[in-house]
Amino acid sequence: MTSRFRSLFYSTAVALTVAVGSPAPAADPPADGAFAAFVDEYYAGLFAWDPSQATAAGIHDFDDVLPDRSAAAFEKRAESLKKLVERLAKLRAGSLSVTDATDAELLEMSIRAELLEIEAVRDWKRNPVVYLGKPAEAIDLIMKRSFAPPADRLKSVIGRLKTAPAILAAMKTNVTNPPKEFADLGLIVAKGSMSYFRTDLPAWAKTAAGGDEKLLAAFEAANKPVIEEFERAAAWIESDLLPKAKGSYAIGSAAFKRKLEVEEMLDIPLDKLLAIGEANLTKDRAEFIATAKKIDPKKTPAEALALLTDDYPKPEDLVGATRGTIERTRKFLIDNKIVTVPSEVRPTIEETPAFMRTGGFASMDTPGAFETKAKEAFYYVTPPEKEWDAKRKIEFMRQFNKTGMDIITIHEAFPGHYLQFLNAKQYPTKVRKLYTCGTNVEGWAHYSEQMIVDEGYGGGDPRVRLAQLSEALLRDCRYIVGIKLHTEGWTVEQGKAFFVEQGFIEPEIAFQEARRGTYNPTYLYYTLGKLQILKLRDDYKKAKGADFSLQKFHDDFVRQGGIPVKLIRKMMIPGHNGPSI
Structure with missing residues (x-):
């Protein structure tokens, strides 16, 4: 589904995850002194504003605090x-190297994306x-990663616990008349958090x-x-x-278009x-129907x-069943020279x-760069919730079918996000x-699903x-649903019906997907990014001619970073000025 890049907990276009077992860091090219100072100052301010982003990036200067989320803090941040x-405009008007100019453009997008969120989308109010x-x-970022001795990390956890109540107090002051969908999700997260603080965190803290005993007592006093x-x-x-909760989730046409401009570098x-x-x-649906007939011409596509x-699998066997997909997808990449796999380290699969x-x-969460x-x-x-009825659980678990789980792992792990x-x-x-954007990281993961089957994964099995x-x-x-929800007045029920009728999606998953669209307006970046990468590959292949190599194309792409495909085109096909889609 997604990686942490597009978590519900809005975090601008800055990445919260990155590599495990990567090659040694390459030396950064020298930057203009004034611009380099600006970059450092920008990130210092960002990490002070949102310390969890620093922790996720692998920078541990802010591990013992949580952010101020009062209305005054949002105004000050804006x-x-x-x-x-x-x-930044003055710096960009000067003479920057090509590398610095690219970084300056990315930073301006990131800043304007955050401003759009605070002033126009205003999720902090709703x-x-x-x-x-x-x-x-x-x-959780501190608890689950061994970047420091456990006792030291526990001290940081205690610091964050002490600042947690202020965030919940800010919520009660700032949030008024939210959409019902957001309030429903809020209750889910509140109850899930209670379970975490009552059970998971104390168990870890004790170890x-x-x-x-003095340290454990300090934790208990802060956690209670x-x-x-x-x-x-x-x-x-x-x-x-x-x-x-009677507010509208729709952000409107202007904000929707602006989000694509400042988050994905797309002006369409x-x-x-x-x-x-x-x-x-239309194209994918026609191919789906034709493929379904190859499986059994007497059955409908849904059948x-x-x-x-x-x-x-049974819900309790979901983790084990997922583990079985890792080696065969990884091996296919290596055996068929699809893309270089630069590490022997595997991800840990958990609920x-x-x-x-x-x-x-499903999602991937990796350490920061x-x-x-x-x-x-x-x-x-994600397993179904225990309190759901049997029908709802079955509809949910169908997505984790034996064949489909390989495709999920292709997206999340090899050769996708991980x-x-x-x-x-x-x-x-x-x-x-x-920095990351959705059309790159989610586009790459979604492109990988199609590409790997095109290259023979599954041996031609329909x-x-x-x-x-x-x-x-x-x-x-x-x-389509994202656009309709936010610019054409669609309800979640209309979105759910569209997923069921046009996508052959189970009703429970269709509801979850349509509701996700209320808080993740531009989740079109999966398909949009895939289409951009396919076009980039076609243009790259034409430019390289007989020298084209699929593995080299993939290696070059994943080494550029999670930046807009429009910029990657300039790097991989110098002098090519064609459209990105």
């Missing part, structure tokens, strides 16, 4: 960003998850304290108020927020953007898909933590080590192709 834009997700997310605050927050959502009229998505849905989706279960089904010690990478898969960010330590500059096309249809529907 003013700071506006001043940064002015200063989405309780912005607050509810932060404490557990930030503390981390290593017999130091956090549990109580989450209990009060959940009660507040149920009794106060939900009855008043909405009617053209929608036409691209609809055309791709043919059911032959795959009926073969799914998605309860506080992160907001509509995603500046992490020097921790190597733990987590491939998360492999791409195995290369992160060698990205050429500080900015490119810390069931494997059908599983791949099922994932493609899901992303095509996201593309």
